[in-house]
Amino acid sequence: MPQRKTFVGPRLRQLRRDRKESQAEMARQLGLSPAYVNLLENNxxxxxxxxxxxxxxAYGVDWRDLVQDDATTALADLRNALQDPVFGDDTPDLQELRAALDHSPKFAHSFLELHKSYQSLGERLLSLGGGGASDAERIATASPEAVVHDLFRKHRNHFDLLERAAADFRHDEPIDADEMYSYLKLRLKRDLGIQVSSVPVTALPQTLRYYDQKTGEIQLSEGLDHPNRVFQLTHVAGLLKYRETIDKIISTANILDPRAQARCRVELANYFAAAVLMPYAQFLSEAKGCRYDLDRLALRFGVSFEQACHRVTTLQREGALGVPFFFLRIDKAGNVTKRFNATTFHLAEYGGACPRWDIHLSFRTPGRxxxxxxxxxxxxxYFTVNRTVDRPSLGYDTQDQRLAVTLGCAIAHAGELIYASRFHLDEPELFTPIGINCRLCPRQNCAQRAHQPLHLDLPIDERRRGQTRFES
Structure with missing residues (x-):
């Protein structure tokens, strides 16, 4: 296989400018000609x-920082941003966008940050309840959940460090799913000196799992089913045994807020747990073999439906790619409770999702x-699959606490999913027009509109009554 060539022009140019050096000065440092440095900077x-x-x-930099290739993600983000209706129809073509990233990467990054701020401001306005200093802080500072989303988005939902940590933890042992619970209890005792016990719901009020550092004991509520007990033990193993690996990812991302760090630590430990229970190569092979039948995958690896959904979003290893998915979870009121994204689809942080999206309808057809x-x-x-997922029931007062999840991919990948096999993908009437949510959606003449959009004025004609009071 031919080696991939490494081009680092923009990073090299920025490194030289940061040192306030000319191309000739950098050339002397590297033992090259100024002309060759110029060629390197221009790719x-x-x-x-x-x-x-x-x-x-010569410059005391980590070579990995120079060759890190995030051009694919940046190009996708740039294309996605310019599809915003605010820019109209006359947008740059692919060649222009690549040129911007090659020759003006800081400008392109600043543009993306500006557009992200524009979108975030609209979303955060939806979350404000009544003024005050706390509201101003929420606008100025990203929520921990937003930090988690951005961290995972930047890595395209894939963390090679955690994949390797998971492989190290398993030692390539062929562990049957039915034996995983006993295996984890043994490993926790052997590696970390931790005991595991199952306790009645009343012993852990409003709590599913608790790790007591003083006694070295993990208590699991009887309200957890078997897959979630296994997942919780694996989560704690990752949190304790691979703490340095998790903290390295957080530190590299320059996440400084303690609350955001804590949320990232939890979600990265969840990633580790999924990687242990569903080893990458085996899971990818099974997923392709059954055409991403999520129920089959959950049964095969002894995990829940939601855990299988999470795992398919992470199959973005270079050279062993799965379908790029986004994942969204909401409650009955439409509040977003979790979101991960390996696509260009924009997932709103606040305000729920579009009422025309069947993620809401799934509450009427539980489990289907x-x-x-x-x-x-x-x-x-995009093609999406929507379904409810059950939450642990701790008693009469916590029954039926269902959530709904959606897993989606670009239409180009729909044919790889078993759920699309009965449809003719070229039929235009298949597609339901949706938006992010009403306050951010520019669509006119939508029978489901509940709010005026924040960023544009819909026409008002007192002589006409449209399908809703917002359309005339």
Whole structure:
């Protein structure tokens, strides 16, 4: 297999500017000609191993920071941002966008940050309840949940460090799903000196799992079913045994807020747990073999439906890619309680989802998968599967605490999913027009509109009554 060439022009140019050096000065440091440095900065020459070593030695930089390739994600984010209706129809083509990333990466990054702030402001306005200093703080500072989403989005929902930690934990042992609970109890005792006990619901009021550091004991509520008991034990194993690995990811992302760090730590430990219970290569093979039949995958690996949904969103290892998915979970009121994204689909943090999306309808058909083809206001099309998931029941007063989840992918990948097999994908009437939510959706003449959009004025004609009071 031919080696992939490494181009680092924009990063090299920025490194030189940060040091306030000319191309000739950098050339002397690296033992190169100024003309060759110029070619490197303009991506007209690839970076050799020898030059990479000289850069690391001369400038004290980590070579991995220079060769980190986030161009694919940045290009997708740039294309997605420019599809916003606020920019109209005359948008740059793919070649122009690539040129912007190659020659003006800081400008492109600043543009993306500005557009992200524009979207976030609209979403955060939805969350404000009554003024005051706390509201101002919420606008100025991203919520811990938003920090988690952005961290996972930046990594395209895939963390190679955690995948390797999971492989290290398992030691390539062929562990049957039925034996995993006993295996984890043994490993926790052997590796960390931790005992595991199952306790009545009344012994852990409003709590599903508690780790007592003083006694070295994990208490699991009897309200947890078997898959979730296994998951909780694996989560704690990752949180304790691979704490340094998890904290390295958080530190590299420059996440400083303690609350955001704590939320990221929890979600990264969840990622580790999923990687242990559903090993990457085996899970990807099974997923492709059954065409992403989520019930089959859950049974095969002894996990819940929701855990299988989470795992398929992480199959983004270079050279072993699965379908890129987004994942969204809501409660009965439409509040977003979890979101992960390996696609260009924009998931709102606040305000629920579009009422025309069948994720809401799934509450009327518990446990049944509802496939749906949707089209966003920018014309992008996706295939989604929607279903309810049950929460642990701790007694009479906590029954029926269902949530609803949706798993979606770009329409180009729909044919790889078993749920789309009975549809003819070229039929335009298949697609339901949806938006992010009413306050952010520019669609006119929508019978489900509940609010005026924040960023534009819909026409008002007192002589006409449309399908809703917001349309005339």
């Amino acid at each position: 007209q020459r690839s970076l050799s191993v020898q030059v990479l070593v000289r850069l690391s030695e 998968i509802l496939p749906q083809f949707v089209e966003m206001p920018d014309g992008s099309r």
